[in-house]
Amino acid sequence: MSVSYNFTGRTAIVTGGANGIGRGVAARLQAAGATVAVWDLARGDLAGVLHAEVDVTQADQIGRALEELLAATGRIDILINNAGLTGGSCAVEAFDPAQWRRVIDVNLTAVFEVSRRVVPVMRAAGRGRIVNIASLAGKEGTPFLSAYSAAKAGVIAFTKSLAKELADTDIRVNSVAPAAVETDILKQMSRPLVETMIAKSPLGRLGTVEEVAELVLWLCSDACSFSTGAVFDVSGGRATY
Numbered sequence: 001m002s003v004s005y006n007f008t009g010r011t012a013i014v015t016g017g018a019n020g021i022g023r024g025v026a027a028r029l030q031a032a033g034a035t036v037a038v039w040d041l042a043r044g045d046l047a048g049v050l051h052a053e054v055d056v057t058q059a060d061q062i063g064r065a066l067e068e069l070l071a072a073t074g075r076i077d078i079l080i081n082n083a084g085l086t087g088g089s090c091a092v093e094a095f096d097p098a099q100w101r102r103v104i105d106v107n108l109t110a111v112f113e114v115s116r117r118v119v120p121v122m123r124a125a126g127r128g129r130i131v132n133i134a135s136l137a138g139k140e141g142t143p144f145l146s147a148y149s150a151a152k153a154g155v156i157a158f159t160k161s162l163a164k165e166l167a168d169t170d171i172r173v174n175s176v177a178p179a180a181v182e183t184d185i186l187k188q189m190s191r192p193l194v195e196t197m198i199a200k201s202p203l204g205r206l207g208t209v210e211e212v213a214e215l216v217l218w219l220c221s222d223a224c225s226f227s228t229g230a231v232f233d234v235s236g237g238r239a240t241y
Contacts, residue, residue: 005217008033011073012220015056015114016083018044020183021133024209025080025216032217034078037069039114056083056110059117066117076121078220081111081155082133089144089190100147107151111158119166127170129220132159133212134175136233139240144193152177156231163229172228174219179235182206202237 007029017026017038026046030036038044039054039062050072052065069076087103090096111132122128137145138152156175163173180186180197186206198206212234218224219232233240 003214003218005032005221007078007220010077011035011037011069011075012078012080013037013039013069013076013114013118014080014082015039015054015110017046017049017080018042018051020185021178021181021209021212022080022082024213025082028210028213028217029078029220035073037065037073039065040083056114057105059113062113062117066121070121075125076118077125077128079114079118079122079128079130080133080216080220081114081130083107083110084133084148084151084185086145086148086185089193091144092146095146103147104151104154107148108154108158111155115158115162119162119171122171123166123169128172129224130162130171130173131216131219132156132173132175133216134159134177134231136177136179136235136238136240139177139231139233142193142197144190159231160229167228172219172224174224174227174230174232176212176215176219177231177233177235177240178207178212179233179238180206181212181234182208200238201235205236207234207236 012029012034014026016022018040026036037050054061054065084107132155134155135152137149141149159175
């Protein structure tokens with residue numbers, strides 16, 4: 001069954017939208033009629049989007065990109081906080097503290113930095129949709145991915161907090177927690193670790209970018225009206241609470 005959405009006239013920001021899940025979501029939003037701004041240090045190959053070279057850990061770069069986007073479109077309806085990195089697989093006692101801080105900054109602090117700039121725009125408009133890309137690692141705690149797991153757990157908690165703060169508005173804030181999805185980010189992990197992730201899935205396979213993107217689009221739509229502060233697993237049957 002093909003599900004269609006109409007986001008004509010709406011503007012969406014997708015951080016980390018040059019590759020992987022971000023690219024899939026950006027492409028799907030664009031196909032549904034949205035004006036899509038990709039904020040990423042990489043250019044990517046998606047035609048027709050508004051690209052801004054943004055380090056989402058840097059408040060000044062976020063502010064500049066936001067001003068440029070508002071000048072071009074006058075609105076922000078959708079925010080997808082997707083930018084992230086695993087930082088490689090490593091035991092806690094061998095983890096470089098500088099790398100730990102980098103993983104936390106990109107995966108968690110950036111979600112705060114971008115959201116705190118975008119929320120006032122959505123408040124002024126009276127509506128909006130925010131989707132934060134978390135991970136099943138944030139619910140389970142994946143061994144040898146301690147920084148990534150901790151950051152994604154933080155994303156889930158931040159999502160719940162922000163959703164409650166905005167519950168008196170028509171701004172919905174939700175998160176998606178994928179299990180292992182077939183993207184380039186898996187190249188940052190050891191193959192035995194990836195195989196372990198696959199083995200945990202009752203469906204016995206990796207997820208696809210398209211499967212995650214379909215859920216994200218529903219969360220961005222007007223059909224998502226009574227769900228906020230929630231975590232939606234895309235896990236191949238791995239039930240984690």
